[in-house]
Amino acid sequence: MISNAHGLDNTNSFLLKSLGYSTKKLIKSYSHLNQKQAASTILNSSKGFQPIEFPWLDKTSYILTHSKCFNRRPNCKKQEVLENIFKYKNSLKKVPGFNWKRQKDFYNIKSLPQLKSFLENPTRGFQAKFRRNQETLFKTEILKYFLNSKNTFRLKLALFFQNHFVSTLNIVRSPQYILQQFNLINQQLMGNFKDFVSEITLDPAMLLYLNGNRNFCKRDESGECIAPNENYARELLELFTLGASKENGIGNCYSEQDIKSASLALTGHLISPKTGKVQYRKIKSDFNLKTKKFPRKSIFQEPCHVKGFSRKIPFNKSSITNTDSLIEVLFERRGQQIAYFITEKMLKEFIPSSTPGFQQEVFRIQRVFFKTNFKLESLYQGILQSNILVDSQNDFTITRSPLELAMGLLKSFHIKINSQDRLKKINSYLIDADQNLFNQGDVKGWNTGEDWINMSSLTYRIALAKFIFDDVLQNKCIENTISFKKNLNQYLLSQKIHSNKIFKSCNDLYKVRDLIISNNQIQMR
Amino acid sequence: MKRRDFIKLTSSGLLAAATPFHSYAFDLSDKKKYLFLIELSGGNDGLNTIVPLNQYSDYLDIRPNIHLQSDQLNKSFHSQSQEFAFNPNLSSLFELYNQGDLIPLLGIGVKDSLGSKSHFKGLNIWNRGSSDLKNEGWLTQVNNNLSQIQYQNASSLIIRPFRGTPLDGSDDTSIEIKNLEHFKEHQGYIRTLSDNNSNPKFRKTIEFIKKLEIDLNSLPGSVRKINFPESDFGKDIKTALILTSQPNTHIPIIKLRLSGFDTHFNQLDRHKKLMTELDLGVKSLVQALKEMGIYDNSLIFTYSEFGRRPYENISNGTDHGTSNVQFLIGGGVHGSRTFGYYPELLSNDKDKNLMTHLDFRKIYASIIKDFFNIPLSDKNIFNDRFFLHKDYYDPSLSLF
Numbered sequence: 061m062i063s064n065a066h067g068l069d070n071t072n073s074f075l076l077k078s079l080g081y082s083t084k085k086l087i088k089s090y091s092h093l094n095q096k097q098a099a100s101t102i103l104n105s106s107k108g109f110q111p112i113e114f115p116w117l118d119k120t121s122y123i124l125t126h127s128k129c130f131n132r133r134p135n136c137k138k139q140e141v142l143e144n145i146f147k148y149k150n151s152l153k154k155v156p157g158f159n160w161k162r163q164k165d166f167y168n169i170k171s172l173p174q175l176k177s178f179l180e181n182p183t184r185g186f187q188a189k190f191r192r193n194q195e196t197l198f199k200t201e202i203l204k205y206f207l208n209s210k211n212t213f214r215l216k217l218a219l220f221f222q223n224h225f226v227s228t229l230n231i232v233r234s235p236q237y238i239l240q241q242f243n244l245i246n247q248q249l250m251g252n253f254k255d256f257v258s259e260i261t262l263d264p265a266m267l268l269y270l271n272g273n274r275n276f277c278k279r280d281e282s283g284e285c286i287a288p289n290e291n292y293a294r295e296l297l298e299l300f301t302l303g304a305s306k307e308n309g310i311g312n313c314y315s316e317q318d319i320k321s322a323s324l325a326l327t328g329h330l331i332s333p334k335t336g337k338v339q340y341r342k343i344k345s346d347f348n349l350k351t352k353k354f355p356r357k358s359i360f361q362e363p364c365h366v367k368g369f370s371r372k373i374p375f376n377k378s379s380i381t382n383t384d385s386l387i388e389v390l391f392e393r394r395g396q397q398i399a400y401f402i403t404e405k406m407l408k409e410f411i412p413s414s415t416p417g418f419q420q421e422v423f424r425i426q427r428v429f430f431k432t433n434f435k436l437e438s439l440y441q442g443i444l445q446s447n448i449l450v451d452s453q454n455d456f457t458i459t460r461s462p463l464e465l466a467m468g469l470l471k472s473f474h475i476k477i478n479s480q481d482r483l484k485k486i487n488s489y490l491i492d493a494d495q496n497l498f499n500q501g502d503v504k505g506w507n508t509g510e511d512w513i514n515m516s517s518l519t520y521r522i523a524l525a526k527f528i529f530d531d532v533l534q535n536k537c538i539e540n541t542i543s544f545k546k547n548l549n550q551y552l553l554s555q556k557i558h559s560n561k562i563f564k565s566c567n568d569l570y571k572v573r574d575l576i577i578s579n580n581q582i583q584m585r
Numbered sequence: 586m587k588r589r590d591f592i593k594l595t596s597s598g599l600l601a602a603a604t605p606f607h608s609y610a611f612d613l614s615d616k617k618k619y620l621f622l623i624e625l626s627g628g629n630d631g632l633n634t635i636v637p638l639n640q641y642s643d644y645l646d647i648r649p650n651i652h653l654q655s656d657q658l659n660k661s662f663h664s665q666s667q668e669f670a671f672n673p674n675l676s677s678l679f680e681l682y683n684q685g686d687l688i689p690l691l692g693i694g695v696k697d698s699l700g701s702k703s704h705f706k707g708l709n710i711w712n713r714g715s716s717d718l719k720n721e722g723w724l725t726q727v728n729n730n731l732s733q734i735q736y737q738n739a740s741s742l743i744i745r746p747f748r749g750t751p752l753d754g755s756d757d758t759s760i761e762i763k764n765l766e767h768f769k770e771h772q773g774y775i776r777t778l779s780d781n782n783s784n785p786k787f788r789k790t791i792e793f794i795k796k797l798e799i800d801l802n803s804l805p806g807s808v809r810k811i812n813f814p815e816s817d818f819g820k821d822i823k824t825a826l827i828l829t830s831q832p833n834t835h836i837p838i839i840k841l842r843l844s845g846f847d848t849h850f851n852q853l854d855r856h857k858k859l860m861t862e863l864d865l866g867v868k869s870l871v872q873a874l875k876e877m878g879i880y881d882n883s884l885i886f887t888y889s890e891f892g893r894r895p896y897e898n899i900s901n902g903t904d905h906g907t908s909n910v911q912f913l914i915g916g917g918v919h920g921s922r923t924f925g926y927y928p929e930l931l932s933n934d935k936d937k938n939l940m941t942h943l944d945f946r947k948i949y950a951s952i953i954k955d956f957f958n959i960p961l962s963d964k965n966i967f968n969d970r971f972f973l974h975k976d977y978y979d980p981s982l983s984l985f
Contacts, residue, residue: 271849274900287896290904291849294702304703316702316936457784492767501747501844502626504705510786514746515761516768518790522778523771578778580787 080460080468081212082585083410083443084450099444103437106214107250111243114201117236191233198235199497200483202242206467207477214246217440219463220409221245222498223505225260225300227269229498234265237336238498241265253402253434254391257301261292261383262338264331270295270503273330275323276344284355285324285346293323295503302394303401313364313397321357325386345382354381360393391434399430403439409508410443412456417448457584459512462493462521465583469528482531489524493517513583522577529573618957619829619883620724621870622751622840625863627847628704630893630903631910632930632939633856634675635689638668643930647896651852651903664689664923674860677868678912682921686871687914688984691925692942694892694908700941702905704847705748707890712751714946715969721754723949724838726973727957728755741838742828744821750840758793760836765801765824772797803830807876814865818843822870830877837957846889850900863887867914880916884956884984887912888945895930895939907934908941913948915956919985924948946972947979955984 090098209215222245229238241263248256260266267273270292277285297314298304328345331338347354356379378393380386391398403426404413411418425442432438448454460468466486470477477483490497494517500506513521576582633651636644636658645652658670660679669689671679681687694700701707701716710716714723728740741752746761762768776795782788804827813819818841825839843863848855867885874880892909908928914920925943933939950972953959961975971977 271900271902274850276899278899287898289849289898289900289902294905298703298705304701304706320936492763502704507748513786513790515758515790515794516746516763518787519768519771519775519794522775523767526774574778575781578781580782580784580791583787584784 080464080585082457083213086213087444087450095450096445099441102213102444103440106211106217109214109246109250111246112202112205112239114198114235114239117198117239194235195229195499196484196487198229198239199487200480202239202497203483203487206463207470214249216409217249218242218246219461220406221249221256223500223508224405225266226500226503226505227263227265228500232265232268234268237265237268242498249436251436253398253429253436253439254387256436257296257391258384258387260300261296261326261387262329264336264338266292267329267331267338272326275327275329277324277327277346283348283350285327285348288323288327288346290319290323293319293326296322296326297390299504301390301398301401303397303405313362313394314360315362318359321359321380322386322390324355324357325359325380326383329383356381359386359389364394364397395430395434396426399426399434402426403429403442406439407443407446409458411446411449411454412458412509415448415454415456421446421448457581459508459510460583460585461506461508461512462490462495462517462524463497464585465521466490466524466528468585469525469582473529473532475528475532477531485527486524489520489527492520493524521583525577525582526573529577533569533573616882617835617879618837619874619879620838620952620956621825621883621885622838623863623867623885623887624708624840624842625846625859625887625889626708626747626842626844627889628707628891628893628905629846629859629887629889629909630848630852630856631908632893632895633852634672634860635691635910635927636670636672637927637930638670640927640930647930649897650901651897662921665926667927669923669927672856672860674857675864677864677871678914681867681871681914685920686916686918687912687920688918689923690911690913690943690948691923691927692908692940693911693925693945693948694939694941694943696941696944700891700907702891702907704890704905707905709749711888711890711945712749712753714949714972717969720970722749722751723946723972724751725753725755727953727959728752728757728838740836741840742825742836743840744825745817745842747842752838752840758789760797760828762824762828765799765827769799769801798831799828800831801827803827803832804873805830805876808873811869811872811876813869814862816862816866818862818866819869822866822873826870826873826877848893848902849898849904850902852897852902871914874916882917883915884918884952885912885914886948886952892939894937895933896937907938908943911948913984915984917985919983924982944972947977947982950978951982951984954978 086102087095087098090101093101206215222242225241225245227238227241229235232238241260244259244263248259261272264273271289272292275289275292278287280286297319302313324346328341328343328347329338330341330344343349345354358379361378378389380389400422404422407413407418407422407425411421425439425446428442429435429439443449466489469475477486487497491499494501494512494514495506506512632644632648633653636653638658638661641655653670653673657673660671660673660676662669662671662679662682669691671682678687682689695707695710701710706716709718712722713720724741740757741755741759743750743752743759743761745763746759750759752759772794775791778791780788780791782791804823808826808830813823821841825841829836829839843859843866845855845859870885871880874883888911889909892906893903894906896903898904913924928939928942930939950961953973954961954975961978962973963975966974
């Protein structure tokens with residue numbers, strides 16, 4: 061019944077407008093333009109970004125993050141924190157997605173001592189419930205935003221960087237900071253990667269996630285800084301810029317000593333509990349009060365020769381004082397590795413690394429990326445203009461992320477999901493399919509491509525697809541499915557699925573649903 | 586038994602590693618083995634898991650804020666003429682030690698330059714016994730040897746799959762599962778779908794999902810009565826037991842994961858919670874294995890991608906380190922003794938990390954030979970799979 065021989069391209073063409081689109085098809089859809097022109101058109105239309113705002117998040121989220129009372133261990137000793145919560149008690153009550161009236165104990169709090177005793181012994185499950193509701197609401201709102209997003213190429217880039225500079229709701233505990241970071245990512249992704257790294261280093265969500273806000277100093281007798289927190293420094297080098305892999309002749313190009321030096325340079329930042337803004341406190345940094353100097357820390361002293369690179373590493377600077385000079389020296393002395401690592405990681409999102417000519421493309425694109433001083437647009441341009449991306453010889457597919465799968469189906473079949481409950485349900489399927497949005501399992505982020513698939517996740521992915529179809533079919537089978545039928549018809553034609561007896565009854569539609577779901581092409585782009 | 590070919594060609598084209606285990610005829614049918622792997626994800630802090638009481642004053646010096654107080658350290662024991670104490674929240678593990686069912690592995694880690702303080706590289710090394718990503722997981726070959734007794738083409742079970750496992754590169758499909766009820770529910774629908782999959786990974790996985798038979802009520806009543814912890818870890822243990830107790834089946838390798846050990850800040854509180862979770866989980870697991878009559882054939886092995894720095898950091902936490910403490914637990918184990926020895930807290934490597942005194946691969950060799958009863962190889966072994974050679978086996982680390 062289903063012919064797979066030519067179905068591939070058509071499926072992708074059908075899903076062109078959704079997040080789950082194929083970039084190859086997107087380029088080819090500009091049939092009157094050559095590849096270079098098409099790439100420029102896509103890039104130009106991806107510029108400009110209106111920050112996302114969820115007004116209800118403002119005050120409440122801030123309390124969530126900074127009040128120890130809302131952390132796992134109730135500990136409300138600080139008067140100031142208590143006063144803050146009391147001040148915002150009324151705005152807390154207005155948080156949607158949570159029935160505050162049910163939380164009678166909280167609702168009836170009239171005085172500070174009452175609040176204190178409530179928060180020290182909160183209603184059973186109160187805190188957990190509060191956090192869960194905030195997070196779910198945040199995620200359903202962001203799902204709506206994704207669905208309505210016109211520019212899917214830009215969205216794809218934003219999601220790539222959110223999975224690169226990972227910071228999670230679980231640890232940050234503030235949808236507000238997570239949203240702020242997502243906006244930052246969107247603002248930076250058309251700029252320069254070096255600036256991007258500088259900005260993200262001092263982003264509140266990132267400071268919270270990798271303890272940058274706890275990276276202070278103990279002093280030894282000479283006033284020198286000892287025992288900072290190395291968490292951010294290590295991941296900055298291993299995951300965000302240089303990569304740990306020694307495959308392909310690219311060394312990781314950093315040592316344990318480099319991590320120690322970097323963590324010292326990063327000391328002194330914290331988030332003001334009053335304003336939620338990042339502050340720098342020299343006194344908490346490694347500035348030596350006795351010598352009145354920042355100690356100069358040597359970093360990246362080892363030459364790091366990389367096969368295939370002809371450029372010499374500049375040797376004029378290898379010592380750092382503070383955060384700015386760290387990022388400066390990192391990009392100056394390890395720029396080649398950074399360009400290579402980021403280019404390879406991003407290209408894999410568009411072309412499987414097993415495609416013939418993949419490594420040569422990485423070399424070609426990273427060279428331009430490096431030469432333009434890490435201008436991200438040149439990286440995207442390199443990818444969109446790649447020969448192997450559009451080469452008809454390369455008939456590759458890439459496994460969709462669960463989010464791409466959901467968004468692809470919803471958009472392609474013009475399925476409108478307005479109800480909060482259904483969005484919640486989709487969110488919970490995404491979690492089960494191993495894509496807990498803004499909540500990666502660890503700092504490395506989701507492994508993508510075929511790694512999305514295991515026995516457990518695939519089970520949920522199929523269930524997710526079924527849920528999306530059934531949402532249309534179950535309640536409104538007869539009355540409201542005319543446009544849906546039209547879309548199905550279009551899909552079946554594109555898939556060269558030949559069937560005589562469909563679309564007559566609801567049962568027929570269920571059969572069509574099963575045909576689509578059982579074809580693994582909806583799982584791929 | 587099923588004979589498999591493991592001949593692998595390296596990138597240089599040379600014959601690199603044939604299977605170290607020949608097609609050896611051994612029979613496990615009357616004595617089914619169960620290896621429970623517990624990954625303590627994030628890098629457990631060994632120093633606060635088993636405290637070296639002989640070095641208590643040094644311990645206080647390097648852990649001024651995040652030490653365990655001496656009056657809490659009453660779960661103490663002597664071994665190798667030294668005194669140690671279990672973390673106060675590890676009461677069941679302490680009991681198991683006293684009953685002779687538990688061996689603390691002291692100073693265990695990755696020797697030589699192989700070690701990594703990266704979560705991801707570190708985990709790969711522990712999973713493979715090697716830093717070479719081309720190598721299979723250390724249990725993969727064991728698994729292939731055990732596949733004569735496989736359960737519907739699977740001889741391993743991975744609860745809550747996440748990143749790599751010691752079974753990477755196996756020919757067999759692992760059962761990868763999170764929630765049995767959900768699985769059964771969705772499996773029903775998946776079984777009604779026709780096979781249209783052109784992609785091999787999808788096809789293989791779907792076929793496997795369709796085929797798997799699971800009886801949710803397989804646990805004997807006495808096990809169902811056990812108080813499994815409410816946590817994800819507790820639920821995962823129960824899921825694992827339901828699957829291991831399926832009728833006419835045997836899954837010899839079961840992998841569980843307890844995460845949250847990356848304690849860069851506020852370690853005391855977080856570690857306390859994790860130790861309690863581990864202790865209650867192991868307690869319920871041991872209880873269940875006893876009720877199921879398979880405790881004597883079971884081995885529980887904990888591991889982490891690395892240990893933590895002995896010196897605390899400014900945030901009352903610890904950064905990534907080297908050598909660690911792990912546990913081997915089982916009814917058949919000759920316990921109440923320790924393997925390896927505790928590193929000197931003040932004589933560190935250049936990065937101020939603890940020295941390693943027990944190569945983790947020695948324990949792998951012991952598990953393969955002693956527990957699974959699979960003879961180690963007497964043939965030349967190439968690459969860094971040397972720990973599968975019989976000469977690498979250390980009789981003083983015999984489990985029984």
